Amino acid sequence: MSKTLFDKVWDSHVVRKIDNGPDVLFIDRHLVHEVTSPVAFLGLKNRGIPVLYPERTFATADHNTPTRNQHLPVQDPLSANQLRALENNASEHGIPYWGLGHEKNGIVHVIGPENGITVPGATIVCGDSHTSTHGAFGAIAFGIGTSEVEMVLATQCIMQPKPKRMRININGSLNEAVTPKDVALYIISRLTTSGATGYFVEYAGEVFRNMSMEGRMTVCNLSIEMGARGGMMSPDEKTFEYVRGREFAPSGADWDSAMAYWKTLYSDADAVFDKEINFNGADIEPMITYGTNPGMGVGISRSIPKAESMEGGVATYRKSLEYMNFAEGEAMIGKQVDFVFLGSCTNGRIEDFRAFAKIVKGRKKADNVTAWLVPGSHKVEAAIREEGILDVLREAGFELREPGCSACLAMNDDKIPAGKYAVSTSNRNFEGRQGPGARTLLASPLVAAAAAVTGKVTDPRELLEPELA
Amino acid sequence: MAYDKFTVLKSTAVPLPIENVDTDQIIPARFLKATERKGFGDNLFRDWRYNPDNSPKEHFVLNNPIYQGKILVGGKNFGSGSSREHAAWAVYDYGFRCVVSSFFADIFRNNCLNVGVLPVQVSAAFLQRIFEAIEKDPGAELEVNLPEQTITLLPTGDKESFDINGYKKQNMLNGFDDIDYLLNMKEEIKSFAGDTPL
Numbered sequence: 001m002s003k004t005l006f007d008k009v010w011d012s013h014v015v016r017k018i019d020n021g022p023d024v025l026f027i028d029r030h031l032v033h034e035v036t037s038p039v040a041f042l043g044l045k046n047r048g049i050p051v052l053y054p055e056r057t058f059a060t061a062d063h064n065t066p067t068r069n070q071h072l073p074v075q076d077p078l079s080a081n082q083l084r085a086l087e088n089n090a091s092e093h094g095i096p097y098w099g100l101g102h103e104k105n106g107i108v109h110v111i112g113p114e115n116g117i118t119v120p121g122a123t124i125v126c127g128d129s130h131t132s133t134h135g136a137f138g139a140i141a142f143g144i145g146t147s148e149v150e151m152v153l154a155t156q157c158i159m160q161p162k163p164k165r166m167r168i169n170i171n172g173s174l175n176e177a178v179t180p181k182d183v184a185l186y187i188i189s190r191l192t193t194s195g196a197t198g199y200f201v202e203y204a205g206e207v208f209r210n211m212s213m214e215g216r217m218t219v220c221n222l223s224i225e226m227g228a229r230g231g232m233m234s235p236d237e238k239t240f241e242y243v244r245g246r247e248f249a250p251s252g253a254d255w256d257s258a259m260a261y262w263k264t265l266y267s268d269a270d271a272v273f274d275k276e277i278n279f280n281g282a283d284i285e286p287m288i289t290y291g292t293n294p295g296m297g298v299g300i301s302r303s304i305p306k307a308e309s310m311e312g313g314v315a316t317y318r319k320s321l322e323y324m325n326f327a328e329g330e331a332m333i334g335k336q337v338d339f340v341f342l343g344s345c346t347n348g349r350i351e352d353f354r355a356f357a358k359i360v361k362g363r364k365k366a367d368n369v370t371a372w373l374v375p376g377s378h379k380v381e382a383a384i385r386e387e388g389i390l391d392v393l394r395e396a397g398f399e400l401r402e403p404g405c406s407a408c409l410a411m412n413d414d415k416i417p418a419g420k421y422a423v424s425t426s427n428r429n430f431e432g433r434q435g436p437g438a439r440t441l442l443a444s445p446l447v448a449a450a451a452a453v454t455g456k457v458t459d460p461r462e463l464l465e466p467e468l469a
Numbered sequence: 470m471a472y473d474k475f476t477v478l479k480s481t482a483v484p485l486p487i488e489n490v491d492t493d494q495i496i497p498a499r500f501l502k503a504t505e506r507k508g509f510g511d512n513l514f515r516d517w518r519y520n521p522d523n524s525p526k527e528h529f530v531l532n533n534p535i536y537q538g539k540i541l542v543g544g545k546n547f548g549s550g551s552s553r554e555h556a557a558w559a560v561y562d563y564g565f566r567c568v569v570s571s572f573f574a575d576i577f578r579n580n581c582l583n584v585g586v587l588p589v590q591v592s593a594a595f596l597q598r599i600f601e602a603i604e605k606d607p608g609a610e611l612e613v614n615l616p617e618q619t620i621t622l623l624p625t626g627d628k629e630s631f632d633i634n635g636y637k638k639q640n641m642l643n644g645f646d647d648i649d650y651l652l653n654m655k656e657e658i659k660s661f662a663g664d665t666p667l
């Protein structure tokens with residue numbers, strides 16, 4: 001029978017099917033961080049049971065960590081307590097732990113791929129919704145709650161009903177300054193934040209095939225923002241090249257047998273999807289959000305839509321604009337920007353820093369802007385130095401912080417003050433997400449860079465050198 | 470973590486007629502620093518409920534004593550956003566046992582079922598009738614019957630059935646969680662794992 005990519009990976013991990021209930025799904029690799037794991041470990045303790053396969057779980061500290069002076073003790077006692085809990089739990093159960101300062105430390109979804117934990121055809125979970133990132137490799141990867149973290153620790157399985165399948169096809173070529181982030185924000189703006197609820201999405205077509213692994217990760221990362229359980233892409237030569245030689249990836253004879261399996265991971269030609277959606281790459285502009293969910297995005301040259309044209313409730317829409325202090329019909333270009341955040345598991349990889357540097361090179365940071373540039377991991381940080389990007393950034397008046405989730409969810413000190421506007425490369429513009437009262441405009445690293453040097457929302461196409469475009 | 474069994478719940482309800490209520494509103498990230506599951510109910514809807522100086526915001530529904538009950542009724546796409554189970558804990562710890570909406574975000578729905586909060590999805594029209602009934606009389610009661618999978622708006626007698634998968638239903642009825650089930654099939658899991666490369 002013909003199968004989709006998703007079916008192939010899912011079906012091969014089902015330990016047991018429960019009648020009129022969920023599937024028991026085996027999890028190959030499990031990532032944990034300090035925030036959603038302590039109660040799960042406590043659960044094990046209360047039940048008096050061990051971690052079944054500690055070698056399949058990897059722990060890092062990222063959500064809660066400072067992005068400055070990481071060599072000093074963490075100031076906030078609650079954060080410090082959570083970090084200590086993770087360290088103790090990891091050492092008690094024999095789980096590899098990459099804490100602050102460790103060369104492999106970084107945002108959980110950045111370090112998974114970097115270290116070869118993320119491989120095609122695997123099932124990967126983590127107590128963070130953007131686990132969908134790992135789908136870029138042809139893995140089934142999704143976020144879980146703390147009860148499920150406990151399940152995976154205890155039994156290496158979770159119980160999930162099998163989601164429906166959706167395929168999003170985008171062909172054609174992308175316009176100047178349109179990045180993977182813009183493609184994702186475009187899809188979400190068309191589908192809304194609940195448009196893919198209940199589905200697992202496969203991305204297919206030229207636009208995704210032409211993307212780098214980093215770009216594919218950005219797209220899969222944002223799958224959750226349209227409500228999908230996760231998103232994935234068929235692995236290809238680019239994928240295999242990326243994985244080859246990484247520390248936890250298979251090697252030697254294991255590599256050959258893994259490759260034989262990985263090459264079967266595509267949707268059969270006549271596989272059936274529950275829903276199929278097509279877009280044209282040429283229709284996509286650099287994007288920016290104006291509201292308080294990631295579906296409230298427009299092409300940067302457009303104005304804020306009128307409430308009547310929105311499908312959802314008018315009252316909810318108006319409440320959202322009121323929070324942003326924006327009005328219907330206003331242009332996005334020229335809007336005031338106080339903060340710029342480059343980072344997160346959405347756009348905190350080396351390619352994102354290269355894009356940012358391309359625009360700020362030879363320019364100066366605008367005086368009215370506070371910029372937080374936060375690499376996704378120590379490895380990304382090292383690459384930024386090695387490639388000379390750090391010099392470009394410094395010359396333009398920027399400084400680099402230390403890795404972590406930072407202002408993506410503002411659990412540490414990196415909070416955007418109430419009422420201020422931040423152009424952010426992260427993934428959520430919910431009320432208060434980046435700090436109580438903070439106002440977030442989601443965008444690509446290019447749009448963030450353009451805002452950082454002009455001090456307002458600016459079309460990045462105006463700042464790109466023609467030959468670089 | 471075990472929770473109370475759920476069978477039939479008859480209660481007044483708290484209305485929150487806002488769409489896309491996300492998990493950052495249900496429980497803001499700065500309250501996720503605990504290492505135990507305690508006290509989350511106090512911070513449910515923290516920033517909608519309290520001013521920065523911790524005084525209650527008068528207009529928010531949880532601060533209005535005429536609205537009480539164990540059922541929270543929310544607008545479409547309730548619980549979107551992050552996978553934080555803390556959102557479901559906060560709802561449970563505050564005292565809600567059931568959330569009614571015309572549409573739920575996936576992970577939130579799952580998390581609710583795992584912690585003993587019953588998510589009941591109704592039609593948009595039924596949701597509207599609930600909001601109207603509560604507006605007319607905050608004392609209006611709902612009856613959520615899990616064995617029969619029905620929800621009834623008692624003042625009008627309007628009734629709808631709702632979906633829940635059979636396995637989860639048994640868990641809710643008995644107050645079981647998934648881990649109990651999985652621990653019972655450990656040998657089967659181990660033999661499966663034996664064939665699965667790391």
Ligand code: SF4
Pocket residue numbers: 062063107108109128129130344345346404405408409426427
């Ligand atoms: S960067 Fe943001 S979305 Fe990514 S793992 Fe950290 S908190 Fe989650």
